[in-house]
Amino acid sequence: MRAFRLESPDRKASLCNIDIPVPVKGEIRVKIHACGLNFADLLMLKGEYQDTPATPFTLGMEVAGVVDAIGPDTSGPEVGTPVAVFGGQGGLAEYGCFPADRAVHLPDGMGFTDAAAFQIAYGTSHVALNYKAGLQPGETLLVLGAAGGVGLTAVEIGKVMGARVIACARGADKLEVAKQAGADHLIDAATEDIREVCKSLGGVDVVYDPVGGNQFKAAFRACRPEARILCIGFASGEVPQIPANHLLVKNLSVMGLYWGGYLNFRPKVVTDSLAVLLDWYSKGLIRPHVSHILPLEKAAGALDLLRTRKSTGKVVVTLD
Structure with a gap:
């Protein structure tokens, strides 16, 4: 079968042919129709992600497809x-073997492209905003990187949860995407002062930050007392380095969120959220924004879209 793999740390990832895997106990094999890409895939290529596998490995963290084999003594x-x-x-392969207990049945009407773009981005934002930050109706939510893979879902989810959403992104095109997702106010990070705009709107209660750097610093200074800051x-x-004395003065909370980590120590958080x-998807309240769909043979180009920040929402690779 075809697979897009990193064979060793000193080589570039490439498309190659490998044997179709055979599921072992506890696994299912999926004939993959679509794979959603994530910023973490880029970190894996550089060996900088917290869960980077040992080489060789096939890239692609989340998939959608059809079960075509089940491992021995496995319920799934x-x-x-x-x-x-x-x-x-x-x-990023034609077939893959995965833990059976991680398989999520697709609801009626959900296609493979939407399904491949769904779990990580929406899961991260929902667990962050609901479980970690306890976002309340009427609160003000600032989303940095608001046109990106996770940021755009935070805008959508924030609106579903009843918040006033301020979306921050670079350039008019990306801000328009955030506006279409429901943002109430827009900040162009390339030309506007994030702190001053947020302060003019009364400050923020929750910050959703997948960006870090100077944007974190500006958002930090725009927080109301008892605000919660989510480091995604x-x-x-x-x-960013956080001045703890400022946390004390404003009674702020800074929270880290690694969605995949909950699968290891508290999986019910993830399953309940999904x-x-x-x-919500079945009711039409949320819908993945996929800016680019490319075939497997263009997987390197698909990753470049993330690297160069030319995509909005999600990039999906198809294998049909």
Whole structure:
């Protein structure tokens, strides 16, 4: 089968042919139809992600497809069932073996492209805003990187939860995407002062930050007393240093959120969240924004779209 793999740390990832995997106990094999890309895939290529597998490995963290085999003594979805799976790796291939207990049945009407773009982005934002920050109706939510893979879902979810949403992104095109997702106010990070705009709007109660760097610093200074700051990632490349004395003076809370980590120590947080999100999808309350769909042979180009920040929402690679 074809797979887009990193064979060793000193080589570039490339498309190659490998054997179709055979599921072992506890696994299902999925005939993959679509794979959603994430910023973490870029970090894996550089060996900088917290869960980077040992080489060689196949890239692609989340997939959608059809179960085509089940491992021995394994309870799982039946062969022929359409599923989405967060596997952490192995998605950019024609087939993949994944833990059976991570398979999520697709609701009626959900296609493979939406399913492959769904779990990580929406899951991260919902667990962050609901479980960690306890976002309340009427509160003000500032979303940095608001046109990106996770940021755009935070805008959508914030609106569903009843918040006033301030979306921050670079350039008119990206801000328009955030506006279409429901943002109430827009900040162009390339030309406007994030702190001053937020202060003019009365300050913020929750900050959703997948960017870090100077944007974190500006958002930090725009917080109301008892605000909650969610550190989702550091796309800017700069991990901010937090002045603890300022936390004390304003009674602020800074929270880290690594969605995949909950699968290891509290999986019910993830499964409960996904149940809510899939219900919202079925009701038409949320819908993935996929800016680019490319075939497997263009996987390198698909990753470049993330690297160069030319995409909005999600990039999906198809294998049909």
